[in-house]
Amino acid sequence: MWGKLHIHHEAVENRRFETLFDVKRADDFTASVGDMRLDYAKTNIDERGRALLIDLLDQVDLAGKRDAMFDGTAINETEGRAVLHTALRNLDGGPVMVDGADVMPEVLGTLDRMEKFAADVRSGAFKGQGGKITDVVNIGIGGSDLGPAMGVLALAPYHDGPRCHFVSNVDPADISQVLRSCDPTTTLVIVASKTFTTIETMTNARTAKAWMGESVSDPAAQFAALSTSEDGTAAFGIDAARVFGFEDWVGGRYSMWGPIGLSMMIAIGPDAFRAFLRGARDMDRHFQAADWSENMPVMLALVGIWHNQICGYSTRAVLPYDNNLSRLPAYLQQLEMESNGKGVSMDGEDLSINSGPVVWGEPGTNGQHAFYQLIHQGTRVIPCEFLVAARGHDDDLHHQHQLLVANCLAQSEALMKGRDLDEARGKVADKFEGAELERQAKHRVFAGNRPSVTIAYPKLDPFTLGQIIALYEHRVFVEGVVLGINSYDQWGVELGKELATALQPIVEGADASGKDESTAALVGFLQQHGV
Numbered sequence: 001m002w003g004k005l006h007i008h009h010e011a012v013e014n015r016r017f018e019t020l021f022d023v024k025r026a027d028d029f030t031a032s033v034g035d036m037r038l039d040y041a042k043t044n045i046d047e048r049g050r051a052l053l054i055d056l057l058d059q060v061d062l063a064g065k066r067d068a069m070f071d072g073t074a075i076n077e078t079e080g081r082a083v084l085h086t087a088l089r090n091l092d093g094g095p096v097m098v099d100g101a102d103v104m105p106e107v108l109g110t111l112d113r114m115e116k117f118a119a120d121v122r123s124g125a126f127k128g129q130g131g132k133i134t135d136v137v138n139i140g141i142g143g144s145d146l147g148p149a150m151g152v153l154a155l156a157p158y159h160d161g162p163r164c165h166f167v168s169n170v171d172p173a174d175i176s177q178v179l180r181s182c183d184p185t186t187t188l189v190i191v192a193s194k195t196f197t198t199i200e201t202m203t204n205a206r207t208a209k210a211w212m213g214e215s216v217s218d219p220a221a222q223f224a225a226l227s228t229s230e231d232g233t234a235a236f237g238i239d240a241a242r243v244f245g246f247e248d249w250v251g252g253r254y255s256m257w258g259p260i261g262l263s264m265m266i267a268i269g270p271d272a273f274r275a276f277l278r279g280a281r282d283m284d285r286h287f288q289a290a291d292w293s294e295n296m297p298v299m300l301a302l303v304g305i306w307h308n309q310i311c312g313y314s315t316r317a318v319l320p321y322d323n324n325l326s327r328l329p330a331y332l333q334q335l336e337m338e339s340n341g342k343g344v345s346m347d348g349e350d351l352s353i354n355s356g357p358v359v360w361g362e363p364g365t366n367g368q369h370a371f372y373q374l375i376h377q378g379t380r381v382i383p384c385e386f387l388v389a390a391r392g393h394d395d396d397l398h399h400q401h402q403l404l405v406a407n408c409l410a411q412s413e414a415l416m417k418g419r420d421l422d423e424a425r426g427k428v429a430d431k432f433e434g435a436e437l438e439r440q441a442k443h444r445v446f447a448g449n450r451p452s453v454t455i456a457y458p459k460l461d462p463f464t465l466g467q468i469i470a471l472y473e474h475r476v477f478v479e480g481v482v483l484g485i486n487s488y489d490q491w492g493v494e495l496g497k498e499l500a501t502a503l504q505p506i507v508e509g510a511d512a513s514g515k516d517e518s519t520a521a522l523v524g525f526l527q528q529h530g531v
C-alpha cells in the first residue's frame with residue numbers, strides 16, 4: 001500500500017519545493033469550505049504525490065468507513081460502540097439510528113434542556129443560595145475539560161455570561177486557586193465526567209462540595225452533572241433535573257458538542273452555542289460530500305500522512321496566530337494523540353508504520369521568541385500548521401492585527417525560502433571579512449525547504465470555531481482509517497491509572513516491597529520529605 005509513495009518520496013525528497021510553484025499551484029493546492037481556506041502549497045507534495053496519497057483512500061475504503069461512522073455503525077470495534085459525535089450537531093438532519101432506534105429525539109431533547117438551564121443561569125432565574133450565579137466551576141479532566149476550556153477561551157469576545165473556571169488536575173493547587181476566587185453562595189459547580197468514576201474529577205467534586213457545604217445549607221442544589229452515568233450522579237446527590245446525560249457513542253475527546261459543552265453554553269449563550277454547532281455541521285456536510293482533492297479534512301489528513309508516515313517527520317507544530325486559540329494545541333494533543341497514538345491495527349496486528357505524530361504548539365507571535373529557532377535552524381524538520389484570521393475583535397487595534405497576520409505569513413515564507421550562504425554573507429559583509437566572515441555567515445543560514453500549511457478564515461466566531469474543531473476531528477478520523485487503527489479507544493491510559501491506585505496506599509505508608517527498586521527508592525525519598 002505504501003510502496004509507490006515511498007518510491008515517489010525518494011525521487012523528490014531532495015528537491016526544493018519552492019520550484020514547484022507555477023501559475024496554478026497556489027490555487028490548486030488549497031481546499032475551501034465556505035470562507036475558510038486551507039493552503040498546502042508550501043509542501044513538497046506535487047500532483048503525483050497528491051494522486052498517490054488520494055489512491056490510499058480507495059484502498060482503505062474511506063468513503064465506506066466515513067458513511068459507516070455517520071450511520072451509527074459500531075466502528076469503535078474494541079469497545080463495541082458507534083462513534084456519533086456528529087449526531088450532536090445534526091440539528092437539521094434526519095434520523096440517526098443506533099441499534100434500530102433514532103437517537104435524534106434524545107439529542108435534541110437534551111440540547112433543549114441544556115438551553116433552558118443555561119438561559120436560567122444567565123438570567124438569574126436559577127440562583128445560588130446567595131443570589132444570581134456569578135461563577136461557574138467546571139470540574140472534569142481530559143475530554144471533559146479540554147474542549148469547553150479551549151472553547152470558552154477561544155470565544156472570549158462572545159462571553160457575556162458568568163465567569164467560567166476549569167478545574168482538572170488532582171493537584172490541590174488547581175482547585176484551591178479556583179475556589180479561593182469564588183463565592184460559594186453564588187457559584188455553580190458542574191461535575192463533567194462521562195463515566196463519573198474518574199478519580200481526579202470525583203476527588204475534586206467532593207472537595208468542592210465540602211467547600212460549598214461550609215457556606216450554604218444545601219450544596220448539592222448548586223451542582224449540575226454531565227455524564228452517561230445516571231447512578232453515579234444520583235449517588236453523588238445531584239438532582240436529575242440538573243443532570244445532562246449522553247450515550248456511550250460520544251467519545252470523551254469528541255464530546256464538547258453535547259452536555260460537556262454546558263459551561264461554554266452558559267458563557268456565550270445558547271444562540272452562540274448553536275452557531276458553534278452549525279459550523280461543525282457545515283464541516284460535516286463538506287466532509288461527506290466534497291471530492292477527496294477538494295475535501296479539507298481529507299487533504300489535511302493526507303498532508304499529515306505525507307509528513308509523518310512518508311517523510312518521517314515525527315512531530316507537528318500547531319501555531320495559531322490567534323491568541324484566543326491558545327489552548328487549541330493542548331486540545332489537539334488529546335484529540336490527535338489519544339486517538340491515533342496506537343501500535344496495533346484494528347485487526348490486532350502490530351502496526352507496520354508509524355502511528356500519529358507528536359502534536360505540540362503555542363500561539364504566534366509568542367512562539368517566535370521562544371522555540372522557532374529550532375524550527376528554522378534545528379536539524380529536525382517540523383511541519384508547521386498555522387491558523388490565522390483576517391480580522392480580530394477589536395477594530396480600533398486592527399493595525400496590531402495586521403502586524404500579527406504579517407508575522408504569520410512571514411514565518412511560512414521564511415520556512416519555505418530560507419536564506420542561503422550568499423545572502424547570509426551579505427548580511428554580515430560590512431562587519432567581518434575572510435574566514436571570520438565565512439564563519440559568521442554560516443550561523444545566519446536558514447536551510448528553508450521546510451513545509452507548512454495555513455488555515456485562514458475571516459474571524460474566529462462561534463461558527464468558525466465549530467468548523468475548525470470538526471475539521472480536526474475528521475482529519476483524525478481519516479488518518480486513523482488510513483493507518484488502519486481504531487481512533488476511538490484509549491487503552492493506553494489504563495495501566496498508569498491501575499498502578500496509581502495500587503501506589504496510593506504505598507505513598508501513604510504501606511509496604512513498598514513489591515515495587516521495583518527505583519519506585520521504592522523514590523517513595524522513600526518523598527516520605528522522608530513529608531509526603
Ligand SMILES: O=P(O)(O)OC[C@H]1O[C@H](O)[C@H](O)[C@@H](O)[C@@H]1O
Pocket residue numbers: 141142143144192193194195196197198201252253338490493
Ligand atoms: O469524562 P471522564 O469519564 O471523566 O473521562 C475523562 C478522561 O479520562 C480518561 O482517562 C480518558 O483518557 C479520556 O479520554 C477521558 O476524556
